[in-house]
Amino acid sequence: MNIRMILRIVGIVLLIEGTGMVPSFIVSLIYAQGDAIAFLISILITAASGFLLYRIPVRNGKFYARDGFAAVALGWTAISLFGSMPFVISGAIPSFIDAFFETVSGFTTTGSSILKDIESLPKGILFWRSFTNFMGGMGVLVFTLAVIPSIAPGSIHIMNAESTGPSKEKLVPKLKETVRILYTIYVVMATCQIILLLIAGIPLYDSLVHAFASAGTGGFSNRNLSVGAYGNVYAEVIITVFTILFGVNFGLYYRLINGDIRGFFKDEEFRFYIGTILVSITLITIDLYTHRFFTLGQSLRHSSFQVGTIITTTGFSTTDFNLWPTFSKIILVMLMLFGACAGSTGGGIKCIRILLLLKTARREIARIIHPRAVHTVKVSNRVIDENTVNKTLSYFFIYMSLFFISVLLISLDGKDLVTSATAVLATLSNIGPGFEAVGPTGNFSDFSAFSKLVFSFDMLAGRLEFYPIFVLISPEAWKRGNI
Known part of the structure; x- marks a missing residue:
């Protein structure tokens, strides 16, 4: 070192x-x-x-x-x-x-x-x-x-x-210029959101706070009831749209700026991300309406907001989704696992990894049926090398292993299973709220100091996608011969 x-x-x-x-x-x-x-x-x-x-x-x-x-x-x-x-x-x-x-x-x-x-x-x-x-x-x-x-x-x-995702690439030859491009896009988008929130009637201070949290997909609000405190449908639409936009790979925005509109919309991870959002909104809207939680319009309003802020791991809330039907809550848990796109500010496993896992599983089935054929994993018509596939499988194994170990450790606090499991999921995927005691109207204050340290480790490990933290705490990396 x-x-x-x-x-x-x-x-x-x-x-x-x-x-x-x-x-x-x-x-x-x-x-x-x-x-x-x-x-x-x-x-x-x-x-x-x-x-x-x-x-x-x-x-x-x-x-x-x-x-x-x-x-x-x-x-x-x-x-x-x-x-x-x-x-x-x-x-x-x-x-x-x-x-x-x-x-x-x-x-x-x-x-x-x-x-x-x-x-x-x-x-x-x-x-x-x-x-x-x-x-x-x-x-x-x-x-x-x-x-x-x-x-x-x-x-x-x-x-x-x-940076997040199984693979990283520079937008331009010089790394410094790549970073400047990414940050320029980031700041410009946040500025646009601040202006639109002001137009929607949100005070300047509140607009800054919620734009910062939307841009970073962090979800910290200055209100106890989060975005729901305003009862402002225009602000909710703005925040929904921008959290979803911040969940997109920023490299795609660079393509769009350079006129590659077709490449933007043909990106397979982007299409999977948007498709998952649309399907989830539709299913939850139907579920909420048929269970008479809200009118059809209200069901669409709340489902759109929560799907957008959960899959991007932002975590804002406009209603207590802890009270929603089980079907809707299961969809939200699935979205917590999926997360946003690689190369975005969102957390979670990332849509590209979910795609790779699905395609790898399909390839293994195809190998059984046609053992002599050559089978590859492709994303956006590009062959994914075996090293990337193996890294994705390793990442998923580490994610699930750390999830179960963390749930076991915080179970010492004696909380119910749903609270314990979703609290770990919320911190490991960098989401914010979970269900039951850590739902949108709850918090993590009642956990022990030990559990809070476990959660803190999970948040850092999840944000950095494990390997930097493991390198830091690995005795092998700090041996004299490696210094």
């Missing part, structure tokens, strides 16, 4: 995080609710720590894949630890473990919370809480690659470790 280079990168990340706290500090000054001093102290400590790490001299210029993975995992852990300070220092969340949980949930764009009365917190704190969704959406270290000319000779390893 190139420890000096890794620590230097973490230092840069902390400097960026300290800068990222400044808008929240300004908001806290504007509203003057007593949290400004907490941000000032947090900014100074974070920036000073980052500067000291950045000044560590680097003697070895070599930077391998394991270094990139370790830097990403350590960087995300560091920003979560330092990002907890405003909550603790201000007294908004006195318990450090609770504050760490909330911060990890923010940066990983999970949206799970331990807060019971969100609206009682200072505006600056709630702004920071939502802004962590925005910072974590596209990736903090990927942003680092855009603003720093050359932080390491193997910077592609950082992007590979932090």
